[in-house]
Amino acid sequence: MIAYILRRLIGAVLVMLAVATLVFFMLRLVPGDPIAAMLADAGSEEAREAITRKLGLDQPLPIQFGRWFGNMLQGDLGASIYGSNQPVTKILLEALPRTMSLAFLSFIIALLIAVPAGIISATRKNTAADTTVSFFAFVGLSMPDFWLAILLIIVFAANLQWLPAIGYQPLSAGVIPWLSHLILPAIAIGTGFSAIIARMIRSSMLEVLQADYMRTAASKGLPTRILLLRHAFPNALIPVITVIGIAFALLISGAVVVENVFAIKGLGRVLIQGIQNRDYPVVQGAVLVVSAFFVLSNLLVDLLYAVIDPRIRYS
Amino acid sequence: MDDKDLMKRAEAELREAHDFDPRDPLFGLSKDELRGNKISRRATLRLLAAGGALTVAQVLPGLRPTAAFAGGHGGGELKCAWSGVGEIVTLDPAQINQVLQFQIASNVMSGLMHIDNTLVAQGDLAENWEVSADGLNYTIKLREGVTFHNGDAFTADDVLFTFERSSNPETSIHSRVIANVAQLEKLNDLEVKFTLKKPQASFLTKALERASGRAMTIVSRGGLEALGTAQYGLTPVGTGPYKITSHQQGQSVVLEKFADYYDPERPKLDKITITPVDGAEPLAAALEAGDIQYVGGNPVPAQLVDRFKQNPDLSVDVKPGPGFQSIWINPWRDFMRVDNFDKPLEELKKEKGFMVRLALAKALDRDLFIQQGRFGNGVPAHGTINPAMGFYFDDTLAGSSEQAFDPEGAKQLMADAGYPNGEGFPELKLQTTPNTRRDGLVVANIFKQVLGITVTVDPKDFSVGIEEFNKMDFDLRLGGSGGDYDPDDGLVDWMQTSSKFNGRDRDQSVHPFGFFSEAESDAAIDAQSVTAKPEERRELVQKANAITSNKVACGFLYHPVDILVHNKSVIVPEDARIPGLHELDRISLA
Numbered sequence: 001m002i003a004y005i006l007r008r009l010i011g012a013v014l015v016m017l018a019v020a021t022l023v024f025f026m027l028r029l030v031p032g033d034p035i036a037a038m039l040a041d042a043g044s045e046e047a048r049e050a051i052t053r054k055l056g057l058d059q060p061l062p063i064q065f066g067r068w069f070g071n072m073l074q075g076d077l078g079a080s081i082y083g084s085n086q087p088v089t090k091i092l093l094e095a096l097p098r099t100m101s102l103a104f105l106s107f108i109i110a111l112l113i114a115v116p117a118g119i120i121s122a123t124r125k126n127t128a129a130d131t132t133v134s135f136f137a138f139v140g141l142s143m144p145d146f147w148l149a150i151l152l153i154i155v156f157a158a159n160l161q162w163l164p165a166i167g168y169q170p171l172s173a174g175v176i177p178w179l180s181h182l183i184l185p186a187i188a189i190g191t192g193f194s195a196i197i198a199r200m201i202r203s204s205m206l207e208v209l210q211a212d213y214m215r216t217a218a219s220k221g222l223p224t225r226i227l228l229l230r231h232a233f234p235n236a237l238i239p240v241i242t243v244i245g246i247a248f249a250l251l252i253s254g255a256v257v258v259e260n261v262f263a264i265k266g267l268g269r270v271l272i273q274g275i276q277n278r279d280y281p282v283v284q285g286a287v288l289v290v291s292a293f294f295v296l297s298n299l300l301v302d303l304l305y306a307v308i309d310p311r312i313r314y315s
Numbered sequence: 316m317d318d319k320d321l322m323k324r325a326e327a328e329l330r331e332a333h334d335f336d337p338r339d340p341l342f343g344l345s346k347d348e349l350r351g352n353k354i355s356r357r358a359t360l361r362l363l364a365a366g367g368a369l370t371v372a373q374v375l376p377g378l379r380p381t382a383a384f385a386g387g388h389g390g391g392e393l394k395c396a397w398s399g400v401g402e403i404v405t406l407d408p409a410q411i412n413q414v415l416q417f418q419i420a421s422n423v424m425s426g427l428m429h430i431d432n433t434l435v436a437q438g439d440l441a442e443n444w445e446v447s448a449d450g451l452n453y454t455i456k457l458r459e460g461v462t463f464h465n466g467d468a469f470t471a472d473d474v475l476f477t478f479e480r481s482s483n484p485e486t487s488i489h490s491r492v493i494a495n496v497a498q499l500e501k502l503n504d505l506e507v508k509f510t511l512k513k514p515q516a517s518f519l520t521k522a523l524e525r526a527s528g529r530a531m532t533i534v535s536r537g538g539l540e541a542l543g544t545a546q547y548g549l550t551p552v553g554t555g556p557y558k559i560t561s562h563q564q565g566q567s568v569v570l571e572k573f574a575d576y577y578d579p580e581r582p583k584l585d586k587i588t589i590t591p592v593d594g595a596e597p598l599a600a601a602l603e604a605g606d607i608q609y610v611g612g613n614p615v616p617a618q619l620v621d622r623f624k625q626n627p628d629l630s631v632d633v634k635p636g637p638g639f640q641s642i643w644i645n646p647w648r649d650f651m652r653v654d655n656f657d658k659p660l661e662e663l664k665k666e667k668g669f670m671v672r673l674a675l676a677k678a679l680d681r682d683l684f685i686q687q688g689r690f691g692n693g694v695p696a697h698g699t700i701n702p703a704m705g706f707y708f709d710d711t712l713a714g715s716s717e718q719a720f721d722p723e724g725a726k727q728l729m730a731d732a733g734y735p736n737g738e739g740f741p742e743l744k745l746q747t748t749p750n751t752r753r754d755g756l757v758v759a760n761i762f763k764q765v766l767g768i769t770v771t772v773d774p775k776d777f778s779v780g781i782e783e784f785n786k787m788d789f790d791l792r793l794g795g796s797g798g799d800y801d802p803d804d805g806l807v808d809w810m811q812t813s814s815k816f817n818g819r820d821r822d823q824s825v826h827p828f829g830f831f832s833e834a835e836s837d838a839a840i841d842a843q844s845v846t847a848k849p850e851e852r853r854e855l856v857q858k859a860n861a862i863t864s865n866k867v868a869c870g871f872l873y874h875p876v877d878i879l880v881h882n883k884s885v886i887v888p889e890d891a892r893i894p895g896l897h898e899l900d901r902i903s904l905a
Contacts, residue, residue, distance in 0.1 A: 037778035039488055050484035083404025084548020150596045158600040165601040167590055263592045265565025278778045
């Protein structure tokens with residue numbers, strides 16, 4: 001098992017390095033002039049040349065890549081070329097707790113809705129309860145998260161004035177301020193994901209409920225609660241875990257629209273602003289972190305398979 | 316007392332409060348009236364009137380201001396949103412490249428000069444100054460007893476340090492602003508002398524201005540060395556009314572009152588929290604919910620203005636803004652080609668390329684655009700000189716310019732150029748940013764309606780659009796300028812052959828100039844730059860402005876208006892209403 005994990009981790013590092021290399025060269029192919037964006041209404045030709053030289057953008061691409069790659073291997077992701085040249089590591093380390101907080105809370109909300117909804121829908125197939133769950137699942141899937149976010153702001157912030165409309169407070173400021181700032185964006189993001197997961201649980205549960213071992217268990221006279229929670233649900237989790245793993249990684253990078261609406265500077269927003277400004281080091285660093293989350297969440301999902309299903313063994 | 320008597324008393328008090336010589340530093344009050352621990356009602360109303368904050372509501376019994384507010388020591392915390400931006404990327408004057416950044420930095424840092432609400436330069440860290448008869452030497456006496464937020468004393472050495480830093484393109488993007496300075500000397504600890512290469516009319520209002528100029532916004536050597544440039548960009552140390560106590564990029568900037576600010580009457584507030592908010596609806600909700608009380612940053616989204624006006628808790632104040640927006644027309648595209656603007660206007664009018672350019676400019680129904688695109692918020696533009704410049708603005712140009720809206724004339728020009736009703740005219744692309752896409756669609760629709768030509772809107776990220784603009788690789792482009800406080804900002808920066816935006820990355824072997832080049836206007840712009848006499852300068856400014864308008868340097872579209880939105884609990888005196896800026900040190904809470 002340990003050997004397997006080590007092999008996967010080595011593979012993960014190689015994947016991340018490949019992604020980093022690809023992103024480095026693809027960014028340079030995208031049209032857009034980072035120095036022009038940076039100078040905007042200011043700057044002489046001398047300033048432009050000086051900045052280009054200072055950032056090393058006057059060097060041939062292989063040399064730029066070699067420098068960046070070498071520094072990256074030593075943990076130095078460089079500095080933003082926009083504004084006051086903040087270190088990329090600092091930018092990412094500031095954004096990550098916000099994104100992780102939001103992703104975590106969204107994830108909890110998604111599971112709190114999806115698990116009971118999926119189980120009810122599967123066990124009461126073709127009943128009013130199933131239809132209701134399916135209806136709301138479709139509504140949740142169809143509703144753009146930014147639209148729901150604005151709706152939540154109008155109702156809970158502007159009209160009822162129960163929760164703040166914008167901003168973020170770290171957990172260190174207290175659980176209540178942290179939660180009050182994150183609950184609306186977490187609902188906006190979590191609702192869509194809950195619909196996906198609920199649909200997945202439903203179809204997976206339906207498959208498991210028709211399995212021979214479920215009929216055997218039922219014929220032994222096991223109570224329905226035990227049947228569902230001890231036998232059906234864990235066995236239905238394998239495909240669900242796969243979706244949840246991908247969903248979590250997507251939450252890390254893909255909450256940009258909701259982050260924007262609620263003025264939370266998370267990883268997604270860092271990435272989008274980096275792309276808009278053609279801020280190469282920031283985009284490269286952010287993509288590296290996002291790819292790390294994807295690779296690691298996939299690894300975690302694979303390991304969870306073995307935990308959920310004892311028949312699965314890695315060597 | 317009945318209503319009639321109440322109003323009579325209020326009128327009398329209002330008259331009395333405003334009856335003072337504005338040049339009198341004590342506003343007609345005696346020192347005794349301002350001494351002690353309590354200020355009389357008369358003195359309170361006089362001080363309010365002097366600050367431009369006195370209204371009839373305040374003199375009515377029961378609504379009169381408190382002594383604390385009248386004395387300008389209101390205290391409290393103001394929560395602001397900075398609109399249309401995800402983060403404040405820098406507050407270091409040497410790196411600032413957006414108006415919304417210097418709107419904040421200007422409350423933290425001082426300059427030698429600072430413009431007032433009539434755009435006239437007033438001394439900031441400069442106590443007084445003398446200009447030599449030839450206009451080449453500026454001797455500036457510095458304010459005494461000023462300290463930086465870190466406790467360092469401000470001296471002439473800081474002016475020299477700032478100058479050296481800003482002159483170096485490696486450390487500042489604004490070296491061009493002070494390129495006309497031949498030498499800066501320290502005469503003593505509190506006196507410096509600038510020697511210019513040639514006279515410069517805008518030296519005080521532009522080069523030395525703390526907000527829009529940025530090159531001579533005084534930075535702290537000690538602060539820079541202690542923090543390093545990256546951190547200094549987030550939490551710069553200055554001598555301004557507020558110091559930055561926290562800056563979480565993308566989340567908030569927290570300003571706190573600097574107790575040792577040189578003016579004991581300012582700042583009024585104890586603390587200001589600024590949150591960047593990128594999106595119209597979250598901004599509106601936060602303002603309506605009371606999460607924020609004041610909006611700065613990019614202009615408030617035009618579609619929200621009427622909604623805010625209808626909200627009884629909010630105040631909306633509209634003033635002319637310092638800028639212009641245009642449709643830039645590439646003169647190197649075959650169907651609108653003009654390779655020599657130096658010909659007399661009547662001769663140019665015979666060229667097909669110029670006919671098309673003029674037709675496009677004449678077709679711009681600016682009133683309709685402002686109504687549909689800006690929800691009624693804007694002023695039709697016919698040149699770069701904006702109404703906020705007041706003295707230099709030419710209000711006759713709208714009627715006299717060749718560009719004045721004339722749909723029939725525009726159609727005739729297109730027909731004369733060989734494109735009757737737009738037939739045979741190629742489809743044009745109008746480059747916009749993602750944020751100005753809607754404006755582009757309105758313009759495209761106007762061209763379709765008036766000229767029958769098809770224009771497709773082509774939104775591009777700023778970094779891509781500016782690259783194509785600099786290389787002259789576009790058909791039409793919607794864009795312009797903000798923060799134009801001096802005629803140089805509109806004319807020198809945009810309308811000269813050597814202007815920094817005039818196709819600076821073009822292939823010069825193919826395109827000898829960028830979007831416009833005209834010798835007579837170049838000469839007038841050069842001349843106004845070195846003319847110190849305001850009337851003479853105005854004549855030259857208006858001459859250059861008229862030439863660029865008549866010869867269609869671009870299709871001038873509109874001057875943005877400066878819309879200030881805040882909760883009514885925030886008191887913004889008239890002297891804090893500098894277009895495009897936010898004088899947070901003069902603002903107080905009711």
